[in-house]
Amino acid sequence: MTAQDRGLAALGLDGVPALQPLTYPGLPVTVPSLLTDAELLPLLAQRGGLGAWTVDGAGHRPHRSLDEVLTGLGRAPVAGRLPVLAVGSNASPGQLSHKLARLGVPGGVPMVPVRLRGIGIGCSAHIGRAGYVAAAPYSSAEARAALVVSWLDEAQLAAVDATELPNYRRVRLPGDAYGMSLPSGERLGEAYVYVSARGLLADPVTGAPRPGGGDQAVLLDALLDASPRLRELLGPDAATWVRRAAADPELRARGTLLFAEEGWVLPWTELPVPPGRARLFYSLLAGTVSSPLSS
Template sequence: MTTQDRGLAALGLDGVPALQPLTYPGLPVTVPSLLTGAELLELRPGPGGGPGQWTVEGTGEGPRPSLDDVLAALGQTPVAGRRPVIAVGSNASPGQLSHKLTRRGIPGAVPMVPVRLRGLAVGCSAHIGRAGYVAAAPYGARTARTTLVVSWLDAAQLSAVDATELPNYRRVLLPGDAYGMTLPSGERLDGAYVYVSVRGVLADPVTGLPRPGGGDQAALLDALLDASPRLRELLGPDAASWVRRAAADPELRARGTLLFAEEGWVLPWTELPAA
């Protein structure tokens, strides 16, 4: 496949949930990749040496360069100088991540890799975000086994993503051994950051367990509206109305977030176990 085939638009990965809230969380990368702004180049994992030594596909004729070589050619920080960050929501979407970075004038060269983890599950943060959607949030679940995208961000990129997560999330470092973080090459990560909701996670009103996150946003919002006449009066009658009204009015977002708690839907799970 040529580099012309690797554009986000051609791959169907250029969607930006921040601009189209009902598409949240967007489409994630499914194979090890290097986001280069508007393109997504495939990485080929190899044993030993870590992701910086993996080779990059689609860069032209001749020997395949390493990821670190490509980053150097782009004038960007090598993998060892970056911080791995686990995405539980739209940060796994290359279109969303590119949007977050490029709108701040920051180069969007980011390695993005699906990583197997244990002990971490994905729920719904107990707040309404700036774009009007209810975003995903992680919580500890000892028996959980999942695959989540890890992005390696340089200092400027990390600062920019932090700014999009505050004040509703805080970034915490998870130990790799405790969470079994396994790369596609079979190597283990020493650790990675993740954004934890300071608001807690939404509970399913029937089971009392965390409501699963990261799925169909319209279905989630419609279910919440159906479960609460007060929420329906505030943001209804449907999901489209919810995101339109919430995105336009910070006070409505705050009132809706408060209603989550008043309905008894909030689990105050704002910490993740260290092991």
């Protein structure tokens, strides 16, 4: 297999939602992989920690460990990196590569689907710079999923942080509380995740968080249909929404304010919440119990 075969374009993973907003959240990594500047190389899971996993790809000797390949590329080994969980487009190698390249930060990022519990995916209650409504996590006792974790070095972490602030905050998730499990069967001790600082959009029927991470055009069209004021501002359709919003910060701010004025915003801006307490938060939302934080 040639190096070109491992390129993002050849793999169909070169899409960048920041440049094509209606493709948000983009196509995620589905198997353990190492994202270099130009390739997506398979990682072969084994016991002994992520750094000991082997890299399978053109230009690399068989059975070379991930740490060996990273250091050979002049990048930090796994021990010098922070695991960051993606609930939206950071799981897409095309998007992540774009975020790093635009700030001149070298690639070399392990990206691994990790099984966990307790994290649901909603919609952040704001309109992002690219014009789309991005995903955001929340606590959900029933949720079970495989979400991509990327191990970022110091420069990569700073670059990704810069794309998330001020609308998101990075918080720590303890691995035991969320049952994080690597494909090797080993437990992941911790990960970090970006939590919306703007709250979450509510489902108008149930009052629970509106599901996020799906078809962006469907989401935006549904929001336009639900609000004549939003339709007047950004409509009549999803394509018009992202074109107008991406071009005008004032329109994004006005649209974000309309979310609150329509009564769609859940002020859920904290994680982690113990997963067993998720039902309590639904009760608080419905007004059936008093908040322990209000005393």
